[in-house]
């Protein structure tokens with residue numbers, strides 16, 4: 229069973245902890261990282277093929293997918309794969325993304341966040357309020373992209389909808405794609421900006437220093453959890 233505080237079960241934690249670096253803390257299991265990078269790959273492909281279909285100036289991108297017709301065929305299936313892959317990730321991460329009182333306080337201190345004055349911020353759990361908001365924007369955008377995408381999927385579904393509905397769905401689809409692309413740019417920028425975060429999603433582990441600096445409440449939970457689950461010597 230997944231631990232609601234740590235986001236993974238104790239067996240996963242022990243099985244995937246880095247044996248070379250026993251001083252590190254496991255943040256993502258191999259399964260979670262594979263899941264995340266699958267979503268990321270689908271996102272890049274969906275964005276490139278979608279942009280190729282969006283405007284004639286970007287049609288050159290269709291060459292990456294074997295030309296116009298192939299781009300049109302592949303784009304909805306890539307989008308669908310992204311939604312399914314994200315669903316698995318989101319179900320595991322949902323409990324960690326609930327907004328708490330300390331998250332609203334964190335947002336009120338956004339000036340200190342962007343100016344790197346982390347000492348003035350309330351203690352952060354596994355995710356900070358910015359990460360949680362990104363999570364919700366992704367959930368909303370993917371839901372809207374899926375629903376509007378079905379309406380404008382000419383090959384299978386469009387014939388069931390009136391033309392006015394298809395037009396509205398096409399605008400909504402483009403708008404949500406724009407918001408999602410901007411959000412993911414912010415997501416990637418933050419991942420690079422907070423030194424040591426990318427390693428969490430590549431190797432799976434973080435240093436205690438990183439956890440203490442950026443996610444102190446989570447660090448305290450991990451430590452107390454580890455202390456409680458250690459076998460007693462008496």
Ligand code: HEM
Pocket residue numbers: 255264267268269271314321355359360362363366412415416419425426427428429
């Ligand atoms: C394409 C390049 C991407 C990079 C370099 C990247 C990087 C990262 C990193 C380093 C983390 C760990 C942050 C932490 O644990 O504090 C993370 C987490 C996460 N990523 Fe990505 N990511 C990418 C794409 C995506 C995409 C396309 C999505 C969804 C559509 C996504 C959704 C998430 C979510 C929900 C989390 C957990 C919460 C968070 O940190 O915001 N990522 N990503």
